Amino acid sequence: MKIFSATGKIVVFIIILGLVSLMGYAIFGNRVSVKTSPLIGQQAPPFTLKTFDGKELKLSDLEGKIVLLNFWASWCMPCRQEAGALETSWQKYKDKDVVFVGVNVWDENSNALKYLTNFGGGYPHALDPDEEIQINYGVGGVPETFFIDSSGNVRDKFTGPLTEQIIDYFVLKAKQPQEDKS
Amino acid sequence: MINFSIKNNPILYSIFIIALFVSFQSQSLSNQEKSIDDQTKEISYLLMCPVCQGQSVGESNSNLAHDMRDIIRKQLEAGRSKEEVLAYFVNSYGESILASPPPKGINWLLWLLPGVGIIIGGIGITLFLFKAQREDKNEDSQESNTQPKMDNEYIKRIEEELEDSDS
Secondary structure (H helix, E strand, O other): OOOOOHHHHHHHHHHHHHHHHHHHHHHHOOOOOOOOOOOOOOEOOOOEEEEOOOOEEEHHHHOOOEEEEEEEOOOOHHHHHHHHHHHHHHHHHOOOOEEEEEEEOOOOHHHHHHHHHHHOOOOOEEEOOOOOHHHHOOOOOOOEEEEEOOOOEEEEEEEOOOOHHHHHHHHHHHHOOOOOOO | OOOOOOOOOHHHHHHHHHHHHHHHHHHHHHHHHHHHHHHHHHHHOOEEOOOOOOOEOOOOOOHHHHHHHHHHHHHHHOOOOHHHHHHHHHHHHOHHHEOOOOOOOOHHHHHHHHHHHHHHHHHHHHHHHHHHHHHHHHHHHHHHHHHHHHHHHHHHHHHHHHHHHHO
């Protein structure tokens, strides 16, 4: 039994070809342009944090410096894993206009203080009293780290535990002029 | 006789007016509260929880979903519209935060393909059934054309044999 005429066969062939092309694009399409955060290339959301030693820390006060904004929690094991690398890198960059800021999220204050005693390092750690900074930055879990350049633009986001090499890579990248703001 | 008519009693009348006013005010506040609750719930089901497996913000009990619901409520209370609240989350998390992709750009395919698939499938099945029915009819008509011819030959032969037997 003949189901499709010659024209019908061509239409079916075109439809199948279209679907296969779509699948091919989905599998092998250009992934280089996929961003880890929609904030990359955009002005960093402003924040006013309260440090664990009671000071106010504003992003606007850090203008002209590269900011490494690291989100952590005391219950987060990968955060402990990256603590050493963060401290070593902070020692390396603290006099080079690179500011490290730790932001404690989804945590109990007492647990956070205990964590800081063991893993805190020398750079400032803070809380957002309004608990909004994690949503403003699109944080989905911890640890997540944002690299903000001296103009206040988010340059990169890294999800997972940092190493010294990763920090070097992103700090150097943030020092380079921004190529594409799109 | 004591007159209990409210209109004739200024004190009762005042109390009645105040009670009515308070009742309206509380009713209005309650409606507003309910409205923000409903809107928060509605928006929370339009957003996917970024740390959960296939759960919306409305369904999830994670800390993040809890924070997100609080922010939805705060923004609604601040007078932001549903679209503005959704845009805020898209700006932070990207379009993948939305439970259903917005119908624009290549996303149109996601909205159109199921419908197109159903239409093409329907046309295919209709064509198949139509052709199958037509072929059945052809076969039937071929059979009905050959039947009388065979019957005639058979009758003719019987008649001939009968004649032969008579003779």
